[in-house]
Structure formats: C-alpha cells, structure tokens
Amino acid sequence: MNSPKNGAKSALSLKLDAKRGDFVRGSIRGKDIQLWLVNQRGQRIRRLTDGEVAMTTFLFVVDEPLPAGLVVSGPENQNFELRIDSIILAAEQFQAVNRIESPTLLALQRKLQDGGDTKEFWQRVARDGSPLVEDNNADESLRDDQALVTFVWRGANHNVRIFGAPSGDHDEMQRLGDSDVWYRSYQVSRKARINYRLAPDVPVFDGSYRDLRRAILATAQRDPFNPMFEPANPVDRFDGTSVVELSDAPVVPWLDSSSESIKGSVTTLEIGSEILANTRDVHLYRPAGYDPAASGNALLVVFDGDQYLDEVKLPTILDNLIAAKRISCTAAVLISNPSPKSRAVELPCSDDFVRFLTDELMPLIREQSMDANRENTVLVGASYGGLASSYAALKASDVFGNVLSQSGSYWWSPGGEFGKVGSGEPNWLIREFVGADRKPVRFALQAGTFETASDILASNRHFRDCLRAKGYDVQYSEFVGGHGYFHWQHAISDGLIELLGSE
Structure with a gap:
C-alpha cells in the first residue's frame, strides 16, 4: 500500500489480520520510516525496522492471542510503501515431509512397495546419467520454462548432502524408504547451469556453525553417474565438480580457447x-x-x-x-x-x-x-x-x-x-x-x-x-x-x- 503523507512524530496505525502463531513476511520502503508491531491495545512490542535504510524486509511470528497491528512513523511528508507478502496461519504450518516430485521416483516407490528392487533403476541411471531431468512433476506444477532436476546417490549409510544445490545451500538428500536410493528434487529454470558435488556420510559432531558447514568438504565428490565434469582431467573422484546444463542455458562463445583469435x-x-x-x-x-x-x-x-x-x-x-x-x-x-x-x-x-x-x-x-x-x-x-x-x-x-x-x-x-x-x-x-x-x-x-x-x-x-x-x-x-x-x-x-x- 502507499501511505498518505503523515507528520513527523505522528504514527499511522494499521490493523493486521494475524493472530497468535501466524507467520508474517513483508517489506517497507521509505527513508527514515520505522515500523512497529503492536498488540490490540496499541502497545509497541517489537520494532521491525529502524529506518536506517531505504528498503527493509521483515518477518515475525505473532505472540498475542488477539489480532496484531502495525504502527508506521516517519518524517513529515515522507511517503512509504508497505507490503505484506504473506501470512501463513498457525494452523497451516507443518513440519516438512519428504514429498516425492519425480515421476520416475514415484514409480520406483510403487515398485518397492510391491516387493521389487532398485536394480533396473540404477541400470537406467548408469546408462542415461544423472541428475534426472524431467519435463513434469507429480502435481504438474512445473512451468513451461522449468524442468525438474533430481539428484541421486546410491548407498550412503547416514546422510548425503549436495554441495552447490540450486537452493544455494548444502541441502540434505532424502532416502527412499529403506532402499539404497537417496534423492533431492528442484524445480529450476531451463536456462540453468549447475556445478555440484555430492557428499555421502558427512561427519556430524559438536562444533561451530562454520566447522559443521565445512565438514561437507571431507566427503564431497563428483557425481559418479554424471559424465560431464570439470576440469577435463581430474586427479581423483574428489577433484573438480560435476556439471549439468539445461536445454536453454545461454551459449557463451567467448570461452572457446580453440578459436582463431590471436592470443x-x-x-x-x-x-x-x-x-x-x-x-x-x-x-x-x-x-x-x-x-x-x-x-x-x-x-x-x-x-x-x-x-x-x-x-x-x-x-x-x-x-x-x-x-x-x-x-x-x-x-x-x-x-x-x-x-x-x-x-x-x-x-x-x-x-x-x-x-x-x-x-x-x-x-x-x-x-x-x-x-x-x-x-x-x-x-x-x-x-x-x-x-x-x-x-x-x-x-x-x-x-x-x-x-x-x-x-x-x-x-x-x-x-x-x-x-x-x-x-x-x-x-x-x-x-x-x-x-x-x-x-x-x-x-x-x-x-x-x-x-x-x-x-x-x-x-x-x-x-x-x-x-x-x-x-x-x-x-x-x-x-x-x-x-x-x-x-x-x-x-x-x-x-x-x-x-x-x-x-
């Protein structure tokens, strides 16, 4: 919403349709604008933005039994823009479950439930390579400009993490039942280039955030089922990274070292x-x-x-x-x-x-x-x-x-x-x-x-x-x-x- 002009030291109060446990995300744009979370009595209970930068995002969980509100204040005649991006109701929040998006893995899951094994699946992966790249997913939510990319690993004991995941983090892979298949799927643009390594059985110990995060380097290695990697002549399986380029990844001709350009x-x-x-x-x-x-x-x-x-x-x-x-x-x-x-x-x-x-x-x-x-x-x-x-x-x-x-x-x-x-x-x-x-x-x-x-x-x-x-x-x-x-x-x-x- 765009504000009317409000005087310095004055406050504009806004009602918020959110109650205890609801998760609220938003942003506010405007110089020297402060945003406060208030209870139903108008008492300020949390400062969400301090006004030091022109645009700030905020998120909070309502801790009051009755609907909460917001108070916006700033200099005289200063406009602002307040956006509430989402309110996730407490009743709609849940612990993440391992939802299978890949049609290939859904079919494998049904096969395992019927008493089958993973032998043919791994033969296919060895033949066609990984990650799996599919044009649709289980709930058909993929856009035309997206593909479903599913990373797979065979036979870890405790965990597998992806170094270079499309999320930007070191994501944990899930295990398919009690089989030897570990997996994680992502909906990504067909313009994507991804370089990554997979890390089985990363050590878990009592350490700092940095030490725990860096522990992935102890086992991170190229994907054994992906024939694309760099550098061209790695010294062992831990050297270099695996590479996947989707169909619409932009062509970059300037990388060609064999061109006729004078060096x-x-x-x-x-x-x-x-x-x-x-x-x-x-x-x-x-x-x-x-x-x-x-x-x-x-x-x-x-x-x-x-x-x-x-x-x-x-x-x-x-x-x-x-x-x-x-x-x-x-x-x-x-x-x-x-x-x-x-x-x-x-x-x-x-x-x-x-x-x-x-x-x-x-x-x-x-x-x-x-x-x-x-x-x-x-x-x-x-x-x-x-x-x-x-x-x-x-x-x-x-x-x-x-x-x-x-x-x-x-x-x-x-x-x-x-x-x-x-x-x-x-x-x-x-x-x-x-x-x-x-x-x-x-x-x-x-x-x-x-x-x-x-x-x-x-x-x-x-x-x-x-x-x-x-x-x-x-x-x-x-x-x-x-x-x-x-x-x-x-x-x-x-x-x-x-x-x-x-x-």
Whole structure:
C-alpha cells in the first residue's frame, strides 16, 4: 500500500489480520520510516525496522492471542510503501515431509512397495546419467520454462548432502524408504547451469556453525553417474565438480580457447607491499598487438587473480571479445592473494588495501607500460572481491571509474562472518554509499538466482536500488546459477560488454 503523507512524530496505525502463531513476511520502503508491531491495545512490542535504510524486509511470528497491528512513523511528508507478502496461519504450518516430485521416483516407490528392487533403476541411471531431468512433476506444477532436476546417490549409510544445490545451500538428500536410493528434487529454470558435488556420510559432531558447514568438504565428490565434469582431467573422484546444463542455458562463445583469435600474453611479477607487509604474484595480461599509447585502451584490475586466470580463463575471454570488436583493447592486472587469511582481511573494505592499490600497485603497473584513463579502468571481483571493488571505487573514484561485481558480498559488516551470531547489522557498505556523495563511477552488478541462502541475491538487489536512487549508472543482471567461478566464468563477458562495449 502507499501511505498518505503523515507528520513527523505522528504514527499511522494499521490493523493486521494475524493472530497468535501466524507467520508474517513483508517489506517497507521509505527513508527514515520505522515500523512497529503492536498488540490490540496499541502497545509497541517489537520494532521491525529502524529506518536506517531505504528498503527493509521483515518477518515475525505473532505472540498475542488477539489480532496484531502495525504502527508506521516517519518524517513529515515522507511517503512509504508497505507490503505484506504473506501470512501463513498457525494452523497451516507443518513440519516438512519428504514429498516425492519425480515421476520416475514415484514409480520406483510403487515398485518397492510391491516387493521389487532398485536394480533396473540404477541400470537406467548408469546408462542415461544423472541428475534426472524431467519435463513434469507429480502435481504438474512445473512451468513451461522449468524442468525438474533430481539428484541421486546410491548407498550412503547416514546422510548425503549436495554441495552447490540450486537452493544455494548444502541441502540434505532424502532416502527412499529403506532402499539404497537417496534423492533431492528442484524445480529450476531451463536456462540453468549447475556445478555440484555430492557428499555421502558427512561427519556430524559438536562444533561451530562454520566447522559443521565445512565438514561437507571431507566427503564431497563428483557425481559418479554424471559424465560431464570439470576440469577435463581430474586427479581423483574428489577433484573438480560435476556439471549439468539445461536445454536453454545461454551459449557463451567467448570461452572457446580453440578459436582463431590471436592470443594475448600473460606475464607474472612478484611484488611486495610496505603498506600490507606481504608479497604476492600479479599476472599481467596484454592483448595481441597491445600499444600502450593507443587512445581508448581499457584496463581491468582483477581481484582473486589466480582464480580468474585459471578457473574463469579471463585471458581467453578477453582475446575473443577483443578480436570480435565487442570491447575496446583491454589489458588486465590479475592480483593474487598471499593467503586465504590475507584475503579475508584485505578484500572486505580495507583502507590499507585501497592504499596498496592506489599508491603501490597502480604506479608499478604504469611502469610496465599498462595504463588507461579513469573512465576505462574497471575493478573486477567476485564475492569478497565484488565487495572490495565497490569499496575501492567509493574511496578512490579518481583512479577507478567502473566496477564489475560478480555476486558481491554486500551482506558483510565489520567483524562479520556469514552465519556467525553477533556479526553485526548487514549491508554496511550499502549504507556507506547511501551516506556519501555520488561518485563518478559506473557499475555492472551480477548475482545468481540460486544465491538466496547467503543473502547474496537480496543484498545485490538492494545495492542496485540504492545506487540507482543516488543517481548512479547501474547495469544489473541475474544469471540462473549459484556462487562460484563456474558461474562467474559464463557471466563475466556480459558485464565487460556493458562497461567497455564497442559501438
């Protein structure tokens, strides 16, 4: 609903058709707008939003026997929009059951109930491969643009989890009765690409959230029934990931390393930093025939450089984009991390790291005859690297004029860690942009539709909206996939074309 204008310090009361135990979800949009849950007597019992950001989601369970209400307050003449997305009545809430969606597994279940076995089922899986991809499901709720994807595992003792599930989480698979079949189904877009591993009998122990979550890595391995995987020559079954591409997954021609595009060169320097007190490799990509004095040259400054070099294969993508004249002549600086620990310190909004970039790295790159004007210099990063790209642009917009952020971790707050209790209010960098003057920076933001459990998708959408409200030039896109270099490899060319595209 849209509010009438209301005076400062006054309150607008709204009745809510919800009673004890009902689960309510919604959002409110409006600067400096506070939202309170009140009881029938109008007494405030819970603050749902504090008004510090322009758009906030909320959820709560009513703890009063009589219908609850909401009170909205804010500055004089300030409009707001309040949305109640859903109210799930207490009587309609239930513990999740293992509902079988796959027609194939429903038929197998009936066969087992009639005394049959799973032998023919596993023979079919061995012949046709997995996961199962079906055009319909048990209740015929699939849309025309969706497929039902069912992951299967044979013969675990205690549990099986999916690393890289379409939910964005490490989902538990269910067991089909007492058989050797473990399964989990998802309704996904036919545009999806999924890379995943399956983890049987993950250790369960008394530990921290982080330790329990990371335990999946102890047994995670490629799907033994899926013939598609990467890398091409894994060293064992635990190396690499299994891959499934559905029928409408977008074709990305820029990944073809066998094309006739003239290859650029990559050299590696080891550089030390007095500011950060460490040493790292920096990979320098120069396109074929690179002329440092040519007008219109562009320069990428890329975080997690080893991964963008080896997993994303950024030099191949740049070779092909430049040869096809889809982007201007573009060199790249790919910055490695000295260690995982240093990455966790440097990339999440570090002033010292920004000083390293501006005062140490960029002068060195110019000495290597690689440069571009500010308008053609692009910070590139994924996850924490996306966060770092936006922070560096905020602090040094006189050097960096563009940001290509892939699944940026905008949920982050100082001292924060995903899933850690007491990590502080999320979206710290978004609030910094809201409170600062607009900078001359252009953005290409990307996020995956599977990135919901981590709040990556929601926080990127929120960042997009706040940037646009401040007047920034923002190109925003969502790919059907999750969090990882496999997905960023297929999406990065779109962002490069958006920022550096040749007319």
